[in-house]
Amino acid sequence: MFIFAIAIVVKICDIQFVHGDTYRDLAETRTVKNVTIPANRGNIYSADGSLLATSVPKYDIRIDALAPSDATFNKYLVSLSDSLSRYSGKSSSYYQNQLRKARANKNRYFLLARNIGYSDYARMRNFPMLNLGAFKGGLIVEQTTKREYPMGGIAQRSIGYERYDEDGNVTRPGIDGAYGVQYLRGVDGHRLKQKIGNGQWKPLTDYNEIEPRDGYDVYSTIDTNIQDIAHHALLEQLEKYKADHGCVVVMEVATGEIRAISNLGRTSDGYYYEKLNYAVGESHEPGSTFKLMAVTAALEDKVIDTSDVVDTKNGVLTFYGKHVRDSHHGGYGKITVSEAFEVSSNTGIVQAIYGSYKNNPKKFVDRLDAMNLNNKLDLPILGEGTPIIPHPDDKQRWNGIALQWMAYGYGVSFTPLQTLTFYNAVANDGEMVKPRFIREVKEFDQTVERFDKEVINPKIASEETIKKVQQLLKNVVEKEHGTGHRLYSSNFSMAGKTGTCQKDYKNKEKLNYISSFAGYFPADNPKYSCIVVIHEPDKSVGYYGADVSGPVFKKIAQKIFTDTPIYDEVKTLEVKNTSVENEYQEYYSVVNNGKAIMPDVTGLPAMDAVSLLENMGLKVKFNGVGVVKKQSVEKGVKIKPNQTVELES
Incomplete structure (x- = not known):
């Protein structure tokens, strides 16, 4: 019994004096x-x-x-x-x-x-x-x-x-x-x-x-007025043509700043909402909008000129049993390269490109690479699709009809934003700039980091080539035979290219279309570039790019640059989610009349003081811990939205 008592005493001493701190820390961590x-x-x-x-x-x-x-x-x-x-x-x-x-x-x-x-x-x-x-x-x-x-x-x-x-x-x-x-x-x-x-x-x-x-x-860089215009113009057309999904991007030509980006997909109940970022992530065959890239490459290599004559061969060309057809039955006869581009003749453009590069297709692909078409844009937003341009050395992708099909936008793949970046470079006199979503980062009123224009390629082609393709894009809209002529307006100018690409064309039962229009406005000294891509419109209603996507492009340009009642309405854009607006106003309560008065927050806990002042639309810096003892703006002083107030404990 005595020995047992001694053992207890020893254990108590061990707990209290030897391991006491450890056990006390353990107890504290548990409470x-x-x-x-x-x-x-x-x-x-x-x-x-x-x-x-x-x-x-x-x-x-x-x-x-x-x-x-x-x-x-x-x-x-x-x-x-x-x-x-x-x-x-x-x-x-x-x-x-x-x-x-x-x-x-x-x-x-x-x-x-x-x-x-x-x-x-x-x-x-x-x-x-x-x-x-x-x-x-x-x-x-x-x-x-x-x-x-x-x-x-x-x-x-x-x-x-x-x-x-x-x-x-x-x-x-x-x-x-x-x-x-x-x-x-x-x-x-x-x-x-x-x-x-x-x-x-x-x-x-x-x-x-x-x-x-x-x-x-x-x-x-998003402009809510332009965003609202683009969103509703796209939505209206998707509903009209009962399309599966579509996107529109508006970019500022000189800076690459994205002013609007809308991605709408149809749900099972027939409504449209932002399901996926198609503009950034969906890489697909572009169809005729790629003709700009093909013609630019050939002009820069000086293997063609816009005045060269090509034979559209009654609207059908055959290579190894595969056919290239014009949408215009019977073709266009003998026309210039310029006219082939303006009417979007598949046979005419294929004749020009294939005739120039059939003995050296690598030269064509190398020129496309030199214009940065084979590289991702390295966007901060995740999920960018990968551009695909087959190379003659790639035996899996290259075959006897690869060059011919590439000429009018098949066998290659780009995201809408990648395509737009090239069109924007043409509008920008050859300077290719990276699309940019962010202008600056701030802490309170102080700029932490500013994001300036980032040049991908200072000159995708010579000034001579750029001037020629700019004129081609202008002719598409302004000339009566141009595929984009129905977009023409005497009030403002536009330049661009229509695109109508077959989708799932290897299975006739699944055959569908991608309708697109890419370009910029005004045609001279352009301010904005824009691309509209609509997937799988109802074929019974229409599927040509000029009919499906072109009107979206025109509506955006019109509402931005003309003083119409519709534009006046857009300028009074309201928050869409009123419940969220109420939440926001409840907490931030941004004061527009400049008559808000600074309260006395001394004596309040820091969390409460900060919440109160931020609720009034102020930016708050707090130094210290605990109760507020000092405020930089005295009570009773008029305050303005986003004004910075410093608190100290």
């Missing part, structure tokens, strides 16, 4: 933990300052029913219940019974409201008893953030959205994902929480141990 406070993701803005993506705070309000003293609980029970009743519509007696039951059951985590907005949170934290804080009143506030997109589904695939898998992991496509890690995500903060039983934890203090640093704001 207190450092909880991550997620930083708010930065906002995404359009080029015209409209909000495209934002993080809106949501709050769960709970009460530790054991925290208030008996005197405090009894004093404020009825008045708190009355306030909760007015807020929720439930009776005061209901809340009195629930709160008494929670206290009797020693519930230290009783839920009062879940997933509420900032204004409701600000109201509830001033309710009787709750306004005494965490330790005297039992108030527990848990904040989360929800990513919102005030413009709704417009440009969703390019701006971004949140997609959760079964395990709760989130992925974000578009700008929100591409610039998330480096700029938008921010740095998380930390807050101590104490275990209060039954797996429940409550904040140990009213402030965070480490304040989160919110992410930077990203300013995109």
Whole structure:
């Protein structure tokens, strides 16, 4: 027995003096933990300052029913219940019974409201008893953030959205994902929480141990007016032709800035929404829009000229049992290369290209490579499709008809954005610039990084060649025989090329079409380039590029550059998702009249002060930890939207 007692004493000494610190640390980690406070993701803005993506705070309000003293609980029970009743519509007696039951059951985590907005949170934290804080009143506030997109589904695939898998992991496509890690995500903060039983934890203090640093704001190149025009022009045409899907991209010629990008796909119920980023990711045979690349290459190699005459052979050419046909029955007879391009004669262009390169097809492919057509654009947005240009050394892709089929856009593949980048280079007098989605990144009012024009190729072809193909594109619209002549307007000029490409042509039962139009406007000194691609229009309604995609191009150009009532309406563009708009206005409440007054936030916990000021549309910098002791803008001073306020503890 004596020996057993000695053993106990030794063990106690070991626990207390030898391993005491270890066991105390272990006990503390089991009752207190450092909880991550997620930083708010930065906002995404359009080029015209409209909000495209934002993080809106949501709050769960709970009460530790054991925290208030008996005197405090009894004093404020009825008045708190009355306030909760007015807020929720439930009776005061209901809340009195629930709160008494929670206290009797020693519930230290009783839920009062879940997933509420900032204004409701600000109201509830001033309710009787709750306004005494965490330790005297039992108030527990848990904040989360929800990513919102005030413009709704417009440009969703390019701006971004949140997609959760079964395990709760989130992925974000578009700008929100591409610039998330480096700029938008921010740095998380930390807050101590104490275990209060039954797996429940409550904040140990009213402030965070480490304040989160919110992410930077990203300013995109998207113009919401042009985006709205492009979206609705595309949607209208998709519905008219009952097409499967389509996309439109509008790019600023000189800079490569993407002003609008819309990707719409049809659902099983017949509606259209942004299913996939077709403009960036869908590589397909372009058809006749590739004739610009083919003719540019041949002109640059000086193996043809626009005045050369080609024989369209009654509209049919045959190679190894395979036929090249013109859409115009009987062909066009003998015409110039310029005319063949303008009427989009397949046989005429094939004659010009095949006749010039049949003895050295590698020269043709090398010229295409030199014009950067065989390279990805290296976009920040993930999922870019790979361009395909077969090479004579590639025995799997090259055969006796490869060159002929390439001449009019078959056997090669590009994404719409890759095709547009080449057309934009022609509009830009030969300078090929990289498509750009982001203009700058800011923290408060300070620029963190600016994204300038990035040149891919300073000169895809000589000035002589560029001038010739610019004239060809202009003729397509302006000349009466041009395939794009129905787009012609005396009010503004356009230049471009129609495209009608067969899809699944190896199976007659599945045969379908891709209708496209690529070009720029105005034709002289162009401001914007644009591509419209529509897949699988109803063949009984129409499928030619001039009929299906051309009108979308024209409508976009018309509404941008003409003073029509329709354009006036577009300039008063409203947020599409009104519920999101209300959420946004509730939290940020951007002041437009300049009459907002700076409140006194000294004495408030940092989280509350920051939320309050951001709710008023201010940018807030906080230095320190805990309660606010000093503010850079004095109370009562008029404040302006986006003004920066510094707080110190």
